Amino acid sequence: xNPGSKCRTCxxxxxxxxxxxxxxxxxxxxxxxxxxxxxxxIEHWKLLERDDKILVAVSGxxxxxxxxxxxxxxxxxxxxxxxxxxxxxxxDVSGDYARRFAADRGxxxxxxSLRGEYGYDIPTAAKATRRVPCSACGLSKRHLFDKAxxxxxYTALVTGHNLDDxxxxxxxxxxxxxxxxxxxxxxxxxxxxxxxxxVKPLVRLTERETAAWCVVRGIDYLVDxxxxxxxxxxxxxxxxxxxxxxxxxxxxxxxxLNFVERMAxxxxxxxxxxxxxxxxxxxxxxxxxxxxxxxxxLVATASAHERVPVxxxxxxxx
Amino acid sequence: xNPGSKCRTCxxxxxxxxxxxxxxxxxxxxxxxxxxxxxxxIEHWKLLERDDKILVAVSGxxxxxxxxxxxxxxxxxxxxxxxxxxxxxxxDVSGDYARRFAADRGxxxxxxSLRGEYGYDIPTAAKATRRVPCSACGLSKRHLFDKAxxxxxYTALVTGHNLDDxxxxxxxxxxxxxxxxxxxxxxxxxxxxxxxxxVKPLVRLTERETAAWCVVRGIDYLVDxxxxxxxxxxxxxxxxxxxxxxxxxxxxxxxxLNFVERMAxxxxxxxxxxxxxxxxxxxxxxxxxxxxxxxxxLVATASAHERVPVxxxxxxxx
Numbered sequence: 001x002n003p004g005s006k007c008r009t010c011x012x013x014x015x016x017x018x019x020x021x022x023x024x025x026x027x028x029x030x031x032x033x034x035x036x037x038x039x040x041x042i043e044h045w046k047l048l049e050r051d052d053k054i055l056v057a058v059s060g061x062x063x064x065x066x067x068x069x070x071x072x073x074x075x076x077x078x079x080x081x082x083x084x085x086x087x088x089x090x091x092d093v094s095g096d097y098a099r100r101f102a103a104d105r106g107x108x109x110x111x112x113s114l115r116g117e118y119g120y121d122i123p124t125a126a127k128a129t130r131r132v133p134c135s136a137c138g139l140s141k142r143h144l145f146d147k148a149x150x151x152x153x154y155t156a157l158v159t160g161h162n163l164d165d166x167x168x169x170x171x172x173x174x175x176x177x178x179x180x181x182x183x184x185x186x187x188x189x190x191x192x193x194x195x196x197x198x199v200k201p202l203v204r205l206t207e208r209e210t211a212a213w214c215v216v217r218g219i220d221y222l223v224d225x226x227x228x229x230x231x232x233x234x235x236x237x238x239x240x241x242x243x244x245x246x247x248x249x250x251x252x253x254x255x256x257l258n259f260v261e262r263m264a265x266x267x268x269x270x271x272x273x274x275x276x277x278x279x280x281x282x283x284x285x286x287x288x289x290x291x292x293x294x295x296x297x298l299v300a301t302a303s304a305h306e307r308v309p310v311x312x313x314x315x316x317x318x
Numbered sequence: 319x320n321p322g323s324k325c326r327t328c329x330x331x332x333x334x335x336x337x338x339x340x341x342x343x344x345x346x347x348x349x350x351x352x353x354x355x356x357x358x359x360i361e362h363w364k365l366l367e368r369d370d371k372i373l374v375a376v377s378g379x380x381x382x383x384x385x386x387x388x389x390x391x392x393x394x395x396x397x398x399x400x401x402x403x404x405x406x407x408x409x410d411v412s413g414d415y416a417r418r419f420a421a422d423r424g425x426x427x428x429x430x431s432l433r434g435e436y437g438y439d440i441p442t443a444a445k446a447t448r449r450v451p452c453s454a455c456g457l458s459k460r461h462l463f464d465k466a467x468x469x470x471x472y473t474a475l476v477t478g479h480n481l482d483d484x485x486x487x488x489x490x491x492x493x494x495x496x497x498x499x500x501x502x503x504x505x506x507x508x509x510x511x512x513x514x515x516x517v518k519p520l521v522r523l524t525e526r527e528t529a530a531w532c533v534v535r536g537i538d539y540l541v542d543x544x545x546x547x548x549x550x551x552x553x554x555x556x557x558x559x560x561x562x563x564x565x566x567x568x569x570x571x572x573x574x575l576n577f578v579e580r581m582a583x584x585x586x587x588x589x590x591x592x593x594x595x596x597x598x599x600x601x602x603x604x605x606x607x608x609x610x611x612x613x614x615x616l617v618a619t620a621s622a623h624e625r626v627p628v629x630x631x632x633x634x635x636x
Contacts, residue, residue: 174492174573175562175569175572175573176572176573176576177573177576177577177579177580177581179580179581179584233566236562236565240558240561240562243558243561244493244554244558247554248551251493254493254494255492255493255494255495258494258495259495261495262495262497263495263497266497266584266585266588267584270584
């Protein structure tokens with residue numbers, strides 16, 4: 001940003017430049033822009049109703065704290081859910097940020113510990129399944145988010161996925177033309193048997209913008225990225241999109257938003273979930289296409305495995 | 319390639335490594351691999367019939383000379399078509415390569431000169447239309463290729479587009495989710511009123527492979543890229559895909575081939591051409607959705623403009 005840059009709205013000194021919007025903003029009008037983008041997402045895609053009982057999946061990072069803060073500010077009723085993944089110090093510290101945010105604002109935070117309640121953690125699950133840690137982590141979180149939302153009588157599960165996240169996942173699925181995954185990549189998935197409604201109100205904000213939201217709002221968040229995600233493909237796709245964005249401002253938003261507007265409707269009939277008959281998991285009752293759901297199979301494999309320290313999973317990774 | 323690498327087929331010293339195929343090849347078996355990839359494309363997508371009368375669009379570069387060479391070698395009947403675009407020395411030299419290739423093999427090369435027959439060249443057209451030169455160039459070539467194929471009674475128009483070309487165009491159209499363009503991006507477009515069948519037999523070969531084909535076969539080709547295309551978005555998309563390919567061998571081929579197999583069929587109903595009623599251009603009789611086709615409008619604009627030297631178009635470009 002050039003020194004002396006002025007806010008587009010009030011001409012006071014700007015604190016942030018947003019090349020995608022071809023404008024600079026002061027703190028107040030930057031927050032206003034973020035609110036408008038979230039409201040636009042909620043209204044355009046009908047993400048939330050005023051009387052939704054919302055559960056926000058909270059990691060202690062900028063995105064999940066920003067979305068919780070924004071929803072409360074916009075007058076929604078929203079509790080938080082923190083899942084302790086057992087990724088060494090990273091998880092301990094992330095839990096502290098989530099707890100402090102909730103306590104400072106008198107908000108309700110539900111906590112689940114993988115190790116305490118299911119007898120495993122993510123490093124151990126990665127070793128036991130011999131797959132990348134992000135795989136066991138995603139599976140665990142999806143299952144526990146769904147279960148907590150349904151058990152608690154919540155009508156909407158909110159995640160803090162931002163534009164960078166969604167565009168990177170979209171690029172990965174597009175590079176392989178994974179039609180099933182592409183068809184699911186929407187800012188809202190409707191509730192259906194055994195699954196809550198899932199919505200992503202931050203998809204019109206970049207991660208730079210959610211970080212700036214937290215800074216301006218005085219929200220303390222865990223800045224570190226997950227130590228065992230480093231070098232994963234998702235981060236590679238983010239870097240690719242950032243390079244393209246640097247060449248052509250707005251290309252990242254156009255990639256994601258045009259997908260949702262133009263392509264997703266053409267894929268609506270190709271949702272694998274809609275085609276598959278689901279029944280109840282024999283062990284936990286969750287919807288599954290087999291006898292036992294993937295989460296219960298993961299619990300069985302990982303909880304029987306000797307505990308693996310996080311450093312072992314990080315070793316040898318880039 | 320490691321020194322001492324052996325050909326996967328015969329264990330003789332290799333001349334090229336192909337990480338995508340996880341193998342190295344000697345000259346003979348590299349050519350065999352290229353032939354097999356072209357035959358596979360022709361058979362799988364039913365690109366060509368044995369009795370097709372083929373016109374190959376020839377620029378004098380590696381791809382167009384390679385595809386002409388391959389088709390002749392595989393026993394097809396194929397003449398060449400060279401369009402003189404008037405891009406300074408670049409066009410003069412490219413014509414020489416095309417003529418030499420044809421003359422050495424006793425093949426028929428049809429020649430068309432934009433300046434000689436239509437009173438303009440690409441640098442002048444770019445200036446007159448105030449658009450990027452690649453736009454006027456693509457429009458001119460498409461029109462003249464179609465016209466020459468139909469006038470000459472050819473049943474198939476072949477272009478030398480390789481995997482890198484097609485994947486880069488695909489990435490560009492995907493970044494904006496241009497559904498009309500995506501729906502057209504196939505290795506074969508069937509003939510229809512006023513348009514010949516158009517096929518791309520090299521889409522399973524990378525540009526490194528078509529270059530190596532020419533080197534091994536002793537084909538002299540123009541190595542220089544078009545001087546006024548430098549810095550265009552297409553080359554940026556190629557660079558992006560090359561960076562992703564370097565991270566993960568085979569990702570470029572998967573991107574293009576999975577698109578054609580999985581996504582293109584879902585877009586088959588979305589071809590704009592199939593929806594639009596076309597009539598004959600009032601001036602040249604070509605199919606058009608308006609009164610006068612885009613080519614005739616370009617000729618009118620560009621031929622009335624003072625001649626522009628190529629250096630003027632190159633100036634100020636990256």
